[in-house]
Amino acid sequence: MLSFVLRKGLRAGLTVLLLATFTFFVLRTSGDPAVLLVGLEAGPEAVEAFRRRWGLDQPLWKQYAIYLQQLLSGDFGQSFVGNRPALEVVAERLPKTLWLMGVTAVVTLAIGIPLGVVAALRRDSWIDRLAIGVSVAGLSLPNFVVGVLLILLFGVALMLLPTTGSETAWHFILPVATMATGDAAVFARFARSAMLDVLNQPFMRTASAKGLDRRRAVMRHAVPNAAIPLVTVFGLYVGRIIVGAVITENVFAWPGVGSLLVLSVETRDLAVVQTIVILVGVTMVVTNITIDIAYRWLDPRTAEERTLG
Amino acid sequence: MTLLSIENLTVSFDTPHGAAHAVRGIDLAVAPGEILGLVGESGSGKSALFLATLGLAGPRARVRGSALFDGTDLVGLSDRVLSRIRGRRVSMVFQDPASSLNPVMTIGRQLDEAIRLNRQNPGRPGSAAARDLLAEVGIPDPGRRLRSYPHELSGGQNQRVMIAMMLAGNPDLLIADEPNTALDVTVQAQILDLLKRISRARGMSIVLISHDLGVVAQICDTVAVMYAGRIVESGPVMDVFDAPRHPYTAGLMASRPGTAPAGRLMPIGGVVPSPFEQPAGCAFAPRCPRRRAACTAMPPTPVAGGHWWRCFNPVEAAAAA
Numbered sequence: 001m002l003s004f005v006l007r008k009g010l011r012a013g014l015t016v017l018l019l020a021t022f023t024f025f026v027l028r029t030s031g032d033p034a035v036l037l038v039g040l041e042a043g044p045e046a047v048e049a050f051r052r053r054w055g056l057d058q059p060l061w062k063q064y065a066i067y068l069q070q071l072l073s074g075d076f077g078q079s080f081v082g083n084r085p086a087l088e089v090v091a092e093r094l095p096k097t098l099w100l101m102g103v104t105a106v107v108t109l110a111i112g113i114p115l116g117v118v119a120a121l122r123r124d125s126w127i128d129r130l131a132i133g134v135s136v137a138g139l140s141l142p143n144f145v146v147g148v149l150l151i152l153l154f155g156v157a158l159m160l161l162p163t164t165g166s167e168t169a170w171h172f173i174l175p176v177a178t179m180a181t182g183d184a185a186v187f188a189r190f191a192r193s194a195m196l197d198v199l200n201q202p203f204m205r206t207a208s209a210k211g212l213d214r215r216r217a218v219m220r221h222a223v224p225n226a227a228i229p230l231v232t233v234f235g236l237y238v239g240r241i242i243v244g245a246v247i248t249e250n251v252f253a254w255p256g257v258g259s260l261l262v263l264s265v266e267t268r269d270l271a272v273v274q275t276i277v278i279l280v281g282v283t284m285v286v287t288n289i290t291i292d293i294a295y296r297w298l299d300p301r302t303a304e305e306r307t308l309g
Numbered sequence: 310m311t312l313l314s315i316e317n318l319t320v321s322f323d324t325p326h327g328a329a330h331a332v333r334g335i336d337l338a339v340a341p342g343e344i345l346g347l348v349g350e351s352g353s354g355k356s357a358l359f360l361a362t363l364g365l366a367g368p369r370a371r372v373r374g375s376a377l378f379d380g381t382d383l384v385g386l387s388d389r390v391l392s393r394i395r396g397r398r399v400s401m402v403f404q405d406p407a408s409s410l411n412p413v414m415t416i417g418r419q420l421d422e423a424i425r426l427n428r429q430n431p432g433r434p435g436s437a438a439a440r441d442l443l444a445e446v447g448i449p450d451p452g453r454r455l456r457s458y459p460h461e462l463s464g465g466q467n468q469r470v471m472i473a474m475m476l477a478g479n480p481d482l483l484i485a486d487e488p489n490t491a492l493d494v495t496v497q498a499q500i501l502d503l504l505k506r507i508s509r510a511r512g513m514s515i516v517l518i519s520h521d522l523g524v525v526a527q528i529c530d531t532v533a534v535m536y537a538g539r540i541v542e543s544g545p546v547m548d549v550f551d552a553p554r555h556p557y558t559a560g561l562m563a564s565r566p567g568t569a570p571a572g573r574l575m576p577i578g579g580v581v582p583s584p585f586e587q588p589a590g591c592a593f594a595p596r597c598p599r600r601r602a603a604c605t606a607m608p609p610t611p612v613a614g615g616h617w618w619r620c621f622n623p624v625e626a627a628a629a630a
Contacts (some may be wrong), residue, residue: 109620149458187588208365209403210474211396213389220422221411228413299413 008292012285019281020071023274024064032056033268054080063127067274076278077271081264086271089280090257093265097249097256101241103172104179108237112184113230116191120199121218133189138185139305143244146250153258164253175252179244183237188235201225235291242280261290310479311377312514313339313399318384319538320354320361323432331357331582333538334374344508346516346525346546348561349535352581355518358535359484364391379481397427400475404487406467410521411457416470417455420477427478437439442473444602446503465496470502479511486518502527522565526550534558537582537592539608544616554616554623556599590618592595599624 020305034050051057055066076087090195119131155163162171197223207217219286249258257276264272295302313421315613320332331354349355356369356592362376362383378399383391393545394594395401403409411419420439428438443451446469459467468488475483485504489497505528508515526546533543534557542555553559565576579596582588591597599622601610611617 063577142310162501193407202403202405202500203411205360205365206402206409206471207411208392208475209395209401211478213392221414224413267321301460 003282008289013288015283015285016278020068020274020278021064023277024067025060027268027270027273028063030114031218033080033270038182039295054078056227069280076275079264079269081272082265082270086269088262089272090275093255093257093260096254097245097258100166100175100249100254100256101174101245103178104173104183104240104244104280105237107180108183108187110182112187113191115184116188117195117218117223117226119188119192120195123196127306128192131185131192135185136190138182141182143178143182143247146181147174147248150174150178151251166254166256171252171254175248175254178248178251179241183240183244185235187230187237190230191226194229195222196210198222199223199230224298228295229296231291235287238287239284242283310340311338312341312375312379313337314375315358316375316377317364317374318358318362318372320357320366320457321371322366323371328371330538330587331584334446335535335538335540336520337533337540337543339514339516341481342508342514342518343530343531344505346532347516347535348520348522348532349521350581352584353535354375354538355535355625356486356628359401359486359516359518363395363401363484364388364400365395370610374518377532382537385557389539395482396423396622397478398480399482399484399505400478400480401484401486402468402471402475402488406464406471407459409471410467413426415455416459416462420446420455420470420474422478423474435438437540439478442476445476445507446470446473447499463496464492465499466503468492468496468500471501472500472507476507476511477606480513482514482516483508484516484518487520488517489524491518497524498527515556522550522561534561538584539619542618543591544614548616552619552626553592554626555620556597556622556624558591558618559624595619612621 007083033052034047034056038050048057055063056067067077076085076090078084079086079089082089100190100219115127115131120129121129130281151163156159160203161173162168163174167169199218204217204221206223208214212220245256246261248254249256250262253259257279261276264276314469315335315337318332318335318337319330321328321330324418324560327524331352335354335358337358339349343525347355347358349534356459357366357370361372364386372384378394381394383394399595412418415460417439420442424438424442439455443454448469450464454462454466454470459470462470464479472483472607488504489500492500501524504515504517508512517525517529529546531544532546532549533540534549534555535541536557541598542549542553542558549558550562553562558579560575564577575595582595588605589595590603590607591607591609594600599606599620601622603621609621610621613620
């Protein structure tokens, strides 16, 4: 168990380091923030002063060394635009995004998984066909299309729901619906196939033979076994929901980290972009480790293999 | 006196190609404490018969006829009512013990579930009841085994756990569907001994479903031979095996390794009829060396008695013996 934690920790650290490095160089070599921020009309002296002020006049390798050193001491750099710590700028926006993602995840799972389970139990019925049909539609429509369609329908045509901002609970409805429809369909699909797999296993017949009626056999024996593959899907979903949040926040002008990311890339606010990328990277790494642990907890066979291997 | 009395039972499965007839009209009786062997090749309907009777054959199964268990007809009962009979009155163990146990639950939790479901005073979970059951089926160090998962046990041990679980409700009848087919030869014999010992100790009836005549000869009191969804011959195990009268039974006996002269196997030619067909006469007629004109025209009626067969031209008793 200790070597498991150690191995995972080392790999996680390396992943984040590579990510930070990659982001650093891509951002530095893809455009000059000084010209953009100070403006060409301000004259070369002002641009040069800006470069010196932020250390952009140093050779790239030296900038990188300084950046890493700062990063290791917990300093994510200064936002050019806000002229304050980048971490502060991001942290301010984080609650809005976490709320959006949290509500979306709950809605997605609460709709998708029961729908998939029911579809599997009523295989080839109308509810099964509906679930499959909706999930194909959900997979083929990108978030930004769904978002715009919802805005046109509920915001512009019907004028029922607000389409920008995040002030009230009403504001949640359209962004959450945008993100949840497709992913709920994906979960329904995976839950359905996982359930069908489990329902055909001999131990389900055993559960009935020992005296469980159908409903209790499904709840006690099928669902826990079907949950195992769904945990993997959830890991992938965390990545999807982050991307979804970036797009959806921009479509609905939701004042979260996602809209901040796009804004910061536009203004070449390097430290803020880097901070967000590292935040996303750490989230993914933590998710993967959590899923590994959940897997070992849900499926005792995996724990055994890992210990041996 | 009978515990289970099956009359004119048919089982068919709805398929996209029409109805597949697995069981085509069976009469069978099981007495209290009796061990009955049900023999036949794969696809003869021997498993479908009991799976369907207990409501375990899935939603596509159609069951007709009657199966009186202790006065109650099991055919047509709802899943909820049947679930109270399963485990308490009639239990069933299956062919592949490793996949017949839930892989993510400990042995102890699976046993506790069976105990809580099927006993009036189940006691607390993890109590001595589960340990006693494991000890009864000969699992060493049962207290430690309760915390194990199925993948940590051998096939033979898993089958013992299955049997223990199915004994939890103290049933009157245990259906053992090829209980030792997936196991090593030495373990097979142990499981058979265990079943016989439990049957005698508890006065519990067993229906042993098998394709192996040797297995049936070893522990059964009576035997019924199935072919293409019908019983073709039945009687006390020694009578049937010493003097098989139906040509199919005789063929099965002759095709056993070690029985034919000079160590050669005597296979039965031809194949089992398709479950989608409804032959007018005896289903075995196309493969039968003793076929007559009448055999393909109408099904033979059983010749009554303790040892009976369903054939127009049976093997002579003297010749077979």
